[in-house]
Amino acid sequence: MFESAIGLVKLLTNGTLTTIQIFFLTLLFSLPLGMLVAFGRMSKNKIVREIFKFYILIMRGTPLLLQLMFVYFAPYYWIGLNWDRFIAAIVAFTLNYAAYFAEIYRGGIESIPQGQYEAAEVLGFTKTQTFMRIILPQVVKRVLPPISNEVITLVKDTALVQTLGVSELFRVAKNESSRIFSTTPLAVAGVYYLLMNWLVTKALHAMEKRLSYYK
Amino acid sequence: MLKAENLVKRFDGKEVLSGISFEVIKGQVLAIIGPSGSGKSTLLRCLNLLEKLDGGRLEVDGEVMVRTDNSGKVIYAPEADLRRMRLRFGLVFQNFNLFPHFSVLQNITEAPQRVAGMNPQEAKELALELLDKMGLADKAEAYPYQLSGGQSQRVAIARALAMKPDILFFDEPTSALDPELTGEVLKVIRMLALEHMTMVVVTHEMAFAKEVADRVIFMDKGVIVEAGTPEEIFNNPSNERTRAFLNVLKSF
Numbered sequence: 001m002f003e004s005a006i007g008l009v010k011l012l013t014n015g016t017l018t019t020i021q022i023f024f025l026t027l028l029f030s031l032p033l034g035m036l037v038a039f040g041r042m043s044k045n046k047i048v049r050e051i052f053k054f055y056i057l058i059m060r061g062t063p064l065l066l067q068l069m070f071v072y073f074a075p076y077y078w079i080g081l082n083w084d085r086f087i088a089a090i091v092a093f094t095l096n097y098a099a100y101f102a103e104i105y106r107g108g109i110e111s112i113p114q115g116q117y118e119a120a121e122v123l124g125f126t127k128t129q130t131f132m133r134i135i136l137p138q139v140v141k142r143v144l145p146p147i148s149n150e151v152i153t154l155v156k157d158t159a160l161v162q163t164l165g166v167s168e169l170f171r172v173a174k175n176e177s178s179r180i181f182s183t184t185p186l187a188v189a190g191v192y193y194l195l196m197n198w199l200v201t202k203a204l205h206a207m208e209k210r211l212s213y214y215k
Numbered sequence: 216m217l218k219a220e221n222l223v224k225r226f227d228g229k230e231v232l233s234g235i236s237f238e239v240i241k242g243q244v245l246a247i248i249g250p251s252g253s254g255k256s257t258l259l260r261c262l263n264l265l266e267k268l269d270g271g272r273l274e275v276d277g278e279v280m281v282r283t284d285n286s287g288k289v290i291y292a293p294e295a296d297l298r299r300m301r302l303r304f305g306l307v308f309q310n311f312n313l314f315p316h317f318s319v320l321q322n323i324t325e326a327p328q329r330v331a332g333m334n335p336q337e338a339k340e341l342a343l344e345l346l347d348k349m350g351l352a353d354k355a356e357a358y359p360y361q362l363s364g365g366q367s368q369r370v371a372i373a374r375a376l377a378m379k380p381d382i383l384f385f386d387e388p389t390s391a392l393d394p395e396l397t398g399e400v401l402k403v404i405r406m407l408a409l410e411h412m413t414m415v416v417v418t419h420e421m422a423f424a425k426e427v428a429d430r431v432i433f434m435d436k437g438v439i440v441e442a443g444t445p446e447e448i449f450n451n452p453s454n455e456r457t458r459a460f461l462n463v464l465k466s467f
Contacts, residue, residue: 115308115310115312116314118308119308119314121265122263122265122304122305122375123326123374123375124301125329129329129330133325134314137316141316213358214358214359214360215358
């Protein structure tokens with residue numbers, strides 16, 4: 001009994017490591033990519049703007065599960081390319097989350113009063129300085145709460161990757177559950193997800209607190 | 216020092232500045248008065264390159280900033296020259312526009328350091344000196360949200376002065392303030408006038424304009440109706456519109 005409990009924890013912890021990898025790699029790529037998409041979406045060039053609008057529409061308008069399968073299987077059906085499931089998952093997640101982040105960034109950037117740009121301009125700051133030193137820090141503070149929402153959702157969305165056969169937490173728990181004819185592995189996996197999100201929430205709150213020195 | 220000739224500005228085809236000409240003379244305070252919507256603020260924004268002119272000529276100490284060719288096309292000086300010329304101007308906004316994420320000190324030191332290339336220690340000393348002058352020596356570490364409107368505006372003035380402008384422009388510097396706080400800002404401008412800082416002040420404070428200005432321009436509907444010394448404009452206005460405007464104010 002005790003041994004099998006240890007075995008289950010080991011198994012699920014292994015799966016969790018993969019889940020954590022998906023989580024961090026997705027954030028690592030999608031947070032900056034989202035900024036680029038936001039710039040594209042706000043471009044003065046109408047064609048560029050429309051392209052990014054369309055991109056965001058597709059990413060937010062279709063199921064992530066469908067996108068996941070499409071990204072993995074499409075290259076195979078088109079050109080016979082059989083690529084790594086894990087990499088396919090990261091690519092799909094990055095593309096999807098970047099679209100959500102982009103819209104959050106856009107909201108943040110557009111909420112900064114025009115007067116901030118004008119004050120920076122008359123003081124002689126370049127456009128880059130104005131964005132990096134004056135605008136971006138204020139945007140970060142404003143977008144942190146909605147970004148937090150997405151990050152918490154991401155922890156749970158990683159479970160979708162199991163459809164590609166990647167052995168992350170949910171797939172491991174599901175298989176173990178059918179093997180030993182018990183829902184215990186699923187319940188334990190639930191606790192793992194909860195634990196991860198508890199940590200994520202803590203970290204995000206700490207960041208919000210660090211930025212609360214001004215209003 | 217600054218010479219404006221025949222400035223024209225349109226918004227969606229509607230003319231808001233219709234041939235404005237005037238000169239800012241070194242060491243003088245020029246007050247621009249007039250009813251709301253007369254184009255005063257737009258004029259200031261055009262001079263500070265926040266709005267693009269649709270016609271006219273601007274010269275700073277003989278150097279051409281903006282000109283209009285024979286076909287009516289407005290030509291601005293090359294970007295690098297404009298940047299250099301713009302740094303000779305400082306602008307104080309109606310709504311202060313302080314940077315909320317910077318302390319008072321950093322609001323003032325940021326531009327001298329990053330734009331003028333001053334070293335941090337020098338910039339800090341300059342900022343503290345200016346804050347002291349503004350009567351805000353104890354607010355260096357405060358953040359803008361902790362300041363009253365009058366204090367915010369004085370920080371904004373210090374921020375503009377830190378770039379050592381040759382001309383300081385004020386866009387209705389007291390209009391966003393509670394009446395009891397306008398005094399502290401006007402006092403600072405008065406002090407700068409005594410130091411012969413060249414200033415252009417768009418204001419609704421008639422008593423202040425009369426007291427501090429060397430010259431007054433009265434604007435209405437995008438044109439300069441009358442220009443002269445404060446005595447000429449306030450005590451003996453020759454134009455009917457000026458008289459009417461001042462009379463309305465007197466009745467308050």
